Amino acid sequence: MVQKDSLYVVMGLLDADSIAYAIGREIQRGGGRVVYTVQNDRLKRVFFDRSDRLTPEEKAALTIEFCDVTRDAEVRDLFCRVGPVAGVVHSIAFANPKTCLGDDLYTEALDDLKTAFHISCASLATVAHYARPHMPGGGAVVALSFESRKAFPFYNWMGVNKAALEALVRALARQYGRQLMRVNAISAGPLTTRAAKAIPHYAHLARTWRKLSPLPWDPLEDKLAVAHAAAFLLGPYSKKITGQVLYVDGGASVVGGNLLPQERPHGADEIAALVEQGLSLSPE
Numbered sequence: 001m002v003q004k005d006s007l008y009v010v011m012g013l014l015d016a017d018s019i020a021y022a023i024g025r026e027i028q029r030g031g032g033r034v035v036y037t038v039q040n041d042r043l044k045r046v047f048f049d050r051s052d053r054l055t056p057e058e059k060a061a062l063t064i065e066f067c068d069v070t071r072d073a074e075v076r077d078l079f080c081r082v083g084p085v086a087g088v089v090h091s092i093a094f095a096n097p098k099t100c101l102g103d104d105l106y107t108e109a110l111d112d113l114k115t116a117f118h119i120s121c122a123s124l125a126t127v128a129h130y131a132r133p134h135m136p137g138g139g140a141v142v143a144l145s146f147e148s149r150k151a152f153p154f155y156n157w158m159g160v161n162k163a164a165l166e167a168l169v170r171a172l173a174r175q176y177g178r179q180l181m182r183v184n185a186i187s188a189g190p191l192t193t194r195a196a197k198a199i200p201h202y203a204h205l206a207r208t209w210r211k212l213s214p215l216p217w218d219p220l221e222d223k224l225a226v227a228h229a230a231a232f233l234l235g236p237y238s239k240k241i242t243g244q245v246l247y248v249d250g251g252a253s254v255v256g257g258n259l260l261p262q263e264r265p266h267g268a269d270e271i272a273a274l275v276e277q278g279l280s281l282s283p284e
């Protein structure tokens, strides 16, 4: 679905479980070329150390650049270095779990709130600003969001940032439309990654999805479904789509209340058992 031989920058690689990695692989499967970004040199080493399920050859074949999105010069230099790109994926978020994802929304740690907003939301505008001159045909930007119209326990300030991110996607779509650059977001269901595990009671969130999602939702395997949607939004088949939030969440966002037992999807219990086993999710 992506443009063959075109270059895509996929930002936010931490390990082989990252959504960024799933999206990058899907782009490559579709014939695109990928430059991944990690935040810094230390995290590149973390990637190589942690991604056990990749062979040394697979690791060596990856093109990985550094880019801390809070540093304008790094974002600018990244796009100058990599040359013309057809699309960019912003798969980046951070909030200090102690101050931003606790029991209480009230916090005196305003610097932490600013950092969370800078990394998880405002940096999308920085990325769009510096990417645009290097997207000759217009290009596409895709950000990753999580259901922001509902309040989930402990998701607190990250939920607020996701709502802001989605508003920013619409504003950027408006600004860049005349230059043919499209900006969209994917709102994904819970997927087991490093960032997800940092959310207090992530297990509760993953279990909640089983009660809400009319389609079976697998937090381990459904990164691929998210990657398919990203490839669609990056490629020519979504040419007239911009400013949208595409929900890839098994349909959980549209149901009111928990599913009745007879509405639960076939296979949900088997997925649940595998997920619990594989992740040793902590009890609720």
Ligand SMILES: NC(=O)c1ccc[n+]([C@@H]2O[C@H](COP(=O)([O-])OP(=O)(O)OC[C@H]3O[C@@H](n4cnc5c(N)ncnc54)[C@H](O)[C@@H]3O)[C@@H](O)[C@H]2O)c1
Residues within 6 Å of the ligand: 012, 013, 014, 015, 017, 018, 019, 020, 038, 039, 043, 067, 068, 069, 070, 090, 091, 092, 093, 094, 119, 144, 145, 146, 187, 188, 189, 190, 191, 192, 193, 194, 195, 196
């Ligand atoms: N995992 C989920 O359940 C889920 C669901 C919906 C949306 N998302 C979103 O998907 C995106 C990717 O998260 P993930 O789950 O793959 O986790 P992840 O931990 O693999 O990725 C988060 C990435 O953000 C990077 N990052 C943090 N601060 C940065 C900075 N200053 N500069 C550059 N990079 C920085 C981290 O290094 C990491 O690579 C995030 O926006 C997340 O909110 C995740």
